[in-house]
Amino acid sequence: MTRLKEKDFGTPIVKSEKTVTGYIDEIEITVPENTSIMRAAAMVGVDIPSLCASDNIKSFGSCRLCIVDFEGRSGFGYPSSCTTPLAEGMKVVTQNNELSVLRKDLLEMYISDHPLDCNTCAANGDCDLQDQSIDHGLYNDNQLAASKYSIENGCNHLGSDIDTSNPYFDFDPDKCIVCSRCVRACNEVQGTFALSIESRGFESKVKPGISDNFFDSECVSCGACVQACPTGSLLEKTVVEKGVPDNTVLTTCAYCGVGCSFKAEIKNNEVVRMVPYKDGGANKGHSCIKGRFAWGYANHPDRITKPMIRDNINDPWKEVSWNEAIQFAADKFKKIQKEHGTNSIGGITSARTTNEEAYIVQKLIRTAFGNNNVDTCARVCHSPTGYGLKQTFGTSAGTQHFDSVQHTDVIVVIGANPTVGHPVFASQMKKRIREGAKLIVVDPRKTDIVKSPHIKADYHLPILPGSNVPLINAFSHVAVNEGLIDLDYVKARCDESSFNDWIEFIKDESNSPEAAEKPTGVSAELIKKAARLYAQGDRSAIYYGLGVTEHSQGSTMVMGMANLAMATGNVGFIGAGVNPLRGQNNVQGSCDMGSFPHELPGYRPIEDENARSVFETKWNVKIQDKPGMRSVNMFDAAVGGEFKGIYVQGEDFVQSEPNTQHIEEAFSSMECVVIQDLFLTETAKFAHVFFPATSFLEKDGTFTNAERRINRVRPVMKPITGKHEWEITQELAKAMGYEMKFESSKEIMDEVAELTPTFNGVSFDRLDKLGSIQWPCNDQAPEGTPIMHVDEFVRGKGQFMITDYVPTTEKSNRKYPLLLTTGRNLVQYNVGTQTRRTHNNKWSDEDVLEIHPSDADMRGIKEGSLVLLRSRKGETTLNAYITEKIPPGVVYTTFHNPETGANVVTTENSDWATNCPEYKVTAVEVEPASYRSKWQEKKVNEANQLEHIIA
Ligand code: SF4
Ligand code: SF4
């Protein structure tokens, strides 16, 4: 259990080499210079009364409750301890009669303009005003005492309408004490600047943007203001409904790769709210809308909680016992293997499950299935990261911890939209940019990070989809030609021969900015300016996303960025690095756990006899010495009739893979499809067995985020399905003839640690002690490794790779003149399985096609009208959103909704090294439409039938 309310030091930590020593109520304390008296006092255990201060926002000095006295004070009045720094030798008095009288008087003024209804207030028991009133003797009969500045005798603000527009929280102006904590949290923590204090003096009031309510304002519902509010003015609706929680469990968000730590706050064994954990290594007490509010899907009525089987995919589902379902699946798999051979079945691990759940699935496949036909959804997102960074640096992971960005001078964001994809990291990044870091954004779209309140990219390079490689090569060309290479670094840290080859390659005119103009659509001059800025930065860091990897040259681009970073000496220290912003909560972990067909846990090649023998000895089986099939190979082989059965842990391939028709054909060709998921997904329509899965609130294990940080996921409740997911897999293995004997997920992690050098030091006990651990964690790094490649690269010398530009074969022409690129929005997540079952739909419940006004005009397309999106692969319809954020010649959509089926039009082109699909480039044409595409009609019919086929 974790404390419900964490300690608040009142003002933010100060970093200073210089220290001062003073006394708080005669207790000596030494603090960094400029530390507030309030913080110094909190550090020695003296909590000074306060209402407007909090340690994640700058002090403001408005409530005056924190006044203190000190020896030698000059002038009238007492200083506020939140705005006054402790000085050398200062002797501070925090409590005496006079201070008490003054504080009580101040409180009475607040109370005079506050409803006297603690008894019925939803925040009863979780309110700083209530706490202070109790401490100062102003609380009688379970409510605030009537004030001497009584409500009846003067003006007040009571009787205002409550703003209930946001589906997750209410704003009750009656309870607002205008402390401005919400405004400062929105500005400083979230960086959205959605709130302001309107008017002055008595008329002051909180206002969301220029709107009358939160929902219509710029607010992104991160909840930072709600968390900051010291009264019941801003309050979660769930607290209003269920009451103030009285218990808490520390766990980790199950959405994106930021991996925010949360306190799941509970009452009567029910989650009431999720509160970001202040000591969370990744998020430091902040969150986005998804993690904080969109967890209701866990109890959604659509959730399947009983195992189901059927002989044929057109039959109705039949609910059966766990034993029957597991035996049914095992018998089918065994029969297939008997008839079609060992390699005719395989499985997929999920990036949404815990490390332990992913590990046990790949173990099932390598033992009970007896092959290496295991893959994971990282195949379709960051497999090029794994390949590219391993070739150049020696390990398949990002180089930095998130905190590193606070030390960066030049931030380069390539093919990532962090404000929607990785919102909490985006807030951290934006903070650094507001402090003065330079920003280069490479993205076809004018994403939010290009321009938002108090943020403006120094350079935005709106490249055409598919032209990352010529761009990064041109950056390196500029660095080499203009003498911006860090030769000392290269000499000391990198492989000389590969560097010399690379220099010859990159100097070639074909890699010049002038040559890059045509494919990128960006002027040579702009490329040169951006390249110089990166190369000349003291600490330059690259952050990238799927706009880098989901291309036919994804791996080339990752290596291109690594080359540039090594050549300019930007790897191996704080503030620098090359960092993938990984998509799903445990995509890093699922890769770490050996989910690829060519790698055992810890990225050890399957062909490596020594590595294999470690596992063979422990598992008591012979492991095939050749890589198994990738997911794409499995699907092709299924269509070809050689691959017959698959165990899919939490992945909705039919919706998430490109070329949907091909995937549907693959799944309908198989004899046994086992789906383990929360809901009947699009892929489950092709399943013979459905194993109901657990939500993150039921899981016990670990997730690993984008910075290699292993976080604990602790169960808030027992699995409502009756089984943990690792138990299902273990029992399936047993039914197929291979016995595993795990009794808890803790024991699974112990086995991972025993067999995996980079995890040797990881255990649940150590995680409980340290909070989180960034791998590698072993004898050399018992507390983990925040920054990699510090003294040398993991592979020894950094390897430069030749990054020839081989353009995609997917080209626009007269028939398909536009390039479609895809992405996501803030409120929906991936294929929307979870978020579509929450109130997040109120912000976005459909995928729209973003199109530039000139392209829309040319085609007679009006805002909001239905358009047909057609590619060489298929067609679909969706509504148009006309915007200048997208350049002419490019269109954009998300893929959150099955009815839109954006992947019906994407192609099966993929990265040359890893088969990561080329989601980001599809040649298309768009035209006005008056009716749905045939494909969509089919989907809608299927959806209508779905309820009839559940027996
Ligand atoms: S929810 Fe977040 S974005 Fe919205 S007003 Fe509050 S702090 Fe600002
Ligand atoms: S809404 Fe809450 S945090 Fe904002 S000013 Fe009012 S009392 Fe302070």
Ligand code: SF4
């Ligand atoms: S940023 Fe990612 S991990 Fe954090 S709360 Fe949002 S979705 Fe969850």
Ligand code: FES
């Ligand atoms: S806490 Fe210092 S003035 Fe409000």
